[in-house]
Amino acid sequence: MFTTDVQSSSSARFSLWVLVLASTHPRRLKPALLRKKFQRDFIQKCALATLIAFSFAAFPAASQQQVTPKPAPAPAPTRDLSGLWHYEGTGGSEPIAPDNLIPPMTPWAQAKYDEEKPGYGRKRAPGGNDPILQCDPMGFPRIMFLYTPFEFVQAPGRVIQFFEREHEYRSIWTDGRSLPKDADPTWYGYAIGHWEGDDTFVVESAGFRDSTWLGSTGYPHSEDMRVTERYHRVDHDTILYDITVTDPKAYTQPIVGPHRIMKLRPKDELLEEICVPSEEKSFANRIAAPAVPKPSK
């Protein structure tokens, strides 16, 4: 695993980070296991990273051995995204965009934002009100910003996108229909897609409820939100992913997410990872609630 990630003789430091980042995202575990594993793994990772760093310092010659570079990936197939995809590095677990790239909010959105108590980001605090804490649906596009994989399946008239997290899916209609003007607001919206050239799938979606957040750091949106995504398959194994959220009721300008890179995982299959309220409640009572500091008397 380690040597295949080394790109050149001088990239020992890069490789170390590849190893550490890869082990920071044990995505094939169920949530309860994941939480336990994070605590245990943090200690193991620190020890491992230290050990590796020392071994490079002690044996610099070994780290300079030439490693056979990976062969170039095959070209992208024509108009085909089928397969299971996973973000490269930490790309998936970041918010839709860094705070400094979120445009100014309207007063309507600011009032909603002030009510949000996320568990991550600059407003993070324990005992928050993130809707997913009680297994309310994560919704779209938030479900795109996770470290769990998703799968594209192409069927006549639509591309189906399955998300491992929440065991959710959405249909992206490719039969030429237009977006409905009066779609009932839903958690995952209504999506249509078309191909630009042979390698870029462009998805437009609307019809979202305003009860979901844009990410784990909060940020609201309205029912007027429209999302445009571009899945640009640059080679057989790689998609460049761009997302733009346009919601004039909530933001004075569109939110443009940073370029994200997705990689094909040809041998993986999605797991069934459902958010189960009774399990989530049990976790909250056993772990999350005791961890919240009591207010001073």
Added chain:
Amino acid sequence: MTPWAKAKFDAEKPGYGPRGAPGGNDPILQCDPIGFPRIMFMPTPNELVQLHDRVLQFWEREHEWRPIWTDGRPLPTDADPTWYGYAIGHWEGDDTLVVQSTGFNEKTWLGPTGFPHSEEMRVTERYHRVDHDTILYDITVTDPMAYTKPIVALQKIMKLRPHAEIEEQPCVWSQENEFTQRIRNPATPKAAK
């Protein structure tokens, strides 16, 4: 039922059937997954989408789905127990899809009237498309840890709805909880003091 299943059954307090009573403990009251095969016995539609290696089955209720693998793989012998199991399918003749499934957790009920099952449950279904618009549906549940004989369901008839599309109908705990507080709980008779 076996004694193991009878003990589970006695602990169930369903909202329907001869034992139906308010204030029950049906897992779906708190939006825990309905699971398979219970989700087959709903008045909401399901959709089948055929691909080269699998048939996808989508259920409107819970916005759930499962793949039915048709690529020749066998059922796994040690599948992690899940809510919707692991399913494989094959064709018998040109009009009958036979689906076998296993790998279920034992947290779900077989229906709104209760009835437990164990992790050893295996399910066999036959989707017999007798004409363009009609499927005859048969399902058999075999679970020797829970029942002394297989459960053979009454045959059901499914009709094609060519112009309908599956809607998004997830179970949302905050909404379900609000409904329980506002409607279910006030409707529950108070115990006599």
